[in-house]
């Protein structure tokens with residue numbers, strides 16, 4: 001079928017399907033085999049691309065998502081329940097390879113496996129990172145468009161600041177001028193107050209030199225203690241599925257979403273010239289039939305930091321020798337696919353407290369939990385509208401820290417934290433009792449790992465080695481972060497509240513004991529990036545150009561967390577949204593220009 005005929009055919013069909021709902025649960029019902037754009041992965045970034053490209057009425061867009069719908073998934077809707085999504089059908093259930101620096105431990109590596117991707121299972125923290133994070137992206141890609149200042153319009157296209165569920169007076173808890181009120185994805189301050197809030201704020205007075213109050217950590221300058229901002233809309237999670245694929249957008253006849261379908265490979269189309277990859281192969285399961293669709297314009301890979309490199313490698317795009325070794329026929333030699341994986345280590349610590357007003361009372365008391373669920377169902381209020389975390393503390397190591405005699409400062413600028421503390425009104429160790437929890441995160445890791453294929457079967461899990469704590473810098477910084485958390489809780493504000501250390505921290509006082517506590521307790525921060533990293537055009541390394549086109553090939557772009565060459569100093573979803581908003585504009589510009 002000629003392209004014009006194909007799109008006419010699609011228009012007719014999509015009008016019929018579109019008026020019903022452009023969601024297909026299986027490959028049999030798919031309307032046609034050609035689309036202008038095929039988006040691989042209906043996750044955080046993919047749904048932004050799908051939404052923005054279908055603003056162009058004549059562009060047909062197909063999203064292919066491996067997981068099921070997000071609709072009606074209670075654990076994805078009710079913020080407090082989000083941990084319940086892990087190790088279910090809504091999780092890819094990845095694990096790491098044995099981690100050398102963690103006494104050989106194998107760690108769970110959660111990733112969302114439903115529409116919305118990881119934005120449908122994450123903890124909803126909204127943190128943009130520092131201005132220097134983005135300025136470094138601009139610098140290493142030699143594209144000023146990635147700088148903090150130049151990305152401001154995209155931050156605002158994404159963000160829709162909203163009132164918290166409890167409609168409390170938020171004056172002084174954020175800086176309105178730093179936010180977007182007309183975007184798509186909801187962001188709000190906490191809709192339920194934790195009893196620890198006043199003591200946390202008092203600590204910024206008691207110990208203001210080390211822990212200054214920061215009215216808005218999303219201003220570009222995240223250092224200090226700030227109120228948590230979350231992608232929560234009233235009492236519900238706001239994911240890329242609930243926002244960018246909201247019913248008003250799903251009504252578009254040119255937007256098609258295919259669920260429960262795994263993309264296995266991208267196939268080369270045409271002959272001669274730079275290779276083009278515009279045909280997408282997929283199947284519903286390992287033994288089911290493989291089908292194909294072709295993008296007349298572009299395939300956008302948005303499978304995430306693990307999905308995207310796995311698809312590229314399975315398609316033969318990667319290090320040719322390494323691919324041959326696992327039985328994949330190389331199609332394009334691009335050695336850095338899957339390399340340079342970077343993530344932040346995280347560690348949960350708990351202290352016993354002299355109170356029952358903690359979220360431990362919910363997790364340990366089924367009667368209370370049932371009553372709170374009833375309240376949420378009645379009017380979407382109460383303790384279940386939040387996660388239990390209430391504040392973020394961002395800190396730098398001192399400039400004269402001995403570690404800087406061995407390692408250059410890995411942070412991109414003086415406004416960027418080396419570590420983060422997340423304060424939770426409850427325990428982080430699964431122990432019985434009442435606690436305050438502090439999760440410490442190394443925000444600026446040095447070590448790099450990789451993702452490789454274990455076999456040529458796209459349904460097999462890839463081998464994921466984040467190289468966690470691979471550099472002594474990370475161990476040092478995590479140890480200092482735990483000490484910092486201990487100092488935070490030594491403020492007078494906590495004198496009649498914190499009773500003592502809990503769990504493994506009880507036995508960890510010397511540096512050696514703390515190091516062992518870190519090694520046995522660290523988990524993945526779940527912020528992996530870098531496996532399809534951007535680099536400057538013509539650079540001798542990297543996977544995509546600054547416009548996110550895969551280097552050396554045609555028809556293929558990557559838009560997701562994998563393109564970030566460095567992990568930003570916070571949680572990664574807001575940066576993914578920002579990158580996706582700009583990417584959508586770049587895609588539009590490149591095709592409008594060719595019309």
Ligand SMILES: Cc1cc2nc3c(=O)[nH]c(=O)nc-3n(C[C@H](O)[C@H](O)[C@H](O)COP(=O)(O)OP(=O)(O)OC[C@H]3O[C@@H](n4cnc5c(N)ncnc54)[C@H](O)[C@@H]3O)c2cc1C
Pocket residue numbers: 040041042043044045046064065066067109110111112113114115116117118119121122123124125126127261262263264302303304305307308311526527528559560561562571572573574576
């Ligand atoms: C438990 C957890 C908590 C987190 N908490 C926070 C937080 O509080 N704040 C924050 O900012 N960040 C958080 N993050 C990280 C953040 O959510 C992610 O960085 C971000 O959502 C990643 O977006 P993405 O578009 O790169 O990938 P994803 O959102 O994961 O999208 C990838 C999509 O592609 C699909 N896919 C993959 N492979 C295929 C294939 N072969 N065929 C078809 N479909 C495929 C996947 O199913 C998925 O839907 C958290 C992550 C986890 C796991």
Ligand SMILES: *[C@@H]1O[C@H](CO)[C@@H](O)[C@H](O)[C@H]1NC(C)=O
Pocket residue numbers: 087088089090091092093113
């Ligand atoms: C993840 O593991 C759970 C529990 O074993 C399982 O039910 C689920 O199907 C798995 N997820 C996927 C995507 O296979």
Ligand SMILES: *[C@@H]1O[C@H](CO)[C@@H](O)[C@H](O)[C@H]1NC(C)=O
Pocket residue numbers: 169170171
């Ligand atoms: C909210 O609090 C601020 C400062 O405390 C106060 O000036 C303002 O009037 C309050 N707003 C409302 C609507 O109560």
Ligand SMILES: *[C@@H]1O[C@H](CO)[C@@H](O)[C@H](O)[C@H]1NC(C)=O
Pocket residue numbers: 027283284285287288289
């Ligand atoms: C695999 O998918 C096909 C549809 O493509 C379906 O008919 C078949 O039942 C599935 N097999 C399994 C084991 O789920």
Ligand SMILES: *[C@@H]1O[C@H](CO)[C@@H](O)[C@H](O)[C@H]1NC(C)=O
Pocket residue numbers: 140336339340541542565
């Ligand atoms: C990893 O990233 C660094 C810094 O951006 C770069 O210099 C290096 O070449 C990259 N290595 C690979 C294998 O991509």
Ligand SMILES: *[C@@H]1O[C@H](CO)[C@@H](O)[C@H](O)[C@H]1NC(C)=O
Pocket residue numbers: 354355356
């Ligand atoms: C917490 O609850 C227990 C059991 O109801 C009670 O004995 C204890 O006094 C309470 N503690 C505080 C600090 O309120």
Ligand SMILES: *[C@@H]1O[C@H](CO)[C@@H](O)[C@H](O)[C@H]1NC(C)=O
Pocket residue numbers: 194195356357358359360361362368383425
């Ligand atoms: C349980 O903890 C929540 C969250 O701190 C608090 O709002 C609630 O009052 C507590 N309930 C009881 C019965 O202690």
Ligand SMILES: *[C@@H]1O[C@H](CO)[C@@H](O)[C@H](O)[C@H]1NC(C)=O
Pocket residue numbers: 365366367368371
């Ligand atoms: C559990 O919660 C219920 C309802 O709030 C409360 O009446 C009861 O005392 C709680 N039980 C314990 C052991 O705290």
Ligand SMILES: *[C@@H]1O[C@H](CO)[C@@H](O)[C@H](O)[C@H]1NC(C)=O
Pocket residue numbers: 374375378379381
């Ligand atoms: C919500 O419901 C709870 C319990 O059902 C009730 O106590 C509360 O007042 C209601 N809140 C609002 C804002 O309606």
Ligand SMILES: *[C@@H]1O[C@H](CO)[C@@H](O)[C@H](O)[C@H]1NC(C)=O
Pocket residue numbers: 322339448449450452465467
């Ligand atoms: C992946 O990383 C591991 C450990 O960091 C290293 O041993 C291995 O050689 C790397 N593999 C590739 C293909 O780069």
Ligand SMILES: *[C@@H]1O[C@H](CO)[C@@H](O)[C@H](O)[C@H]1NC(C)=O
Pocket residue numbers: 502503504505506507
């Ligand atoms: C702390 O050390 C003591 C003595 O070695 C041991 O009995 C206890 O189990 C340890 N506690 C924890 C939480 O590891």
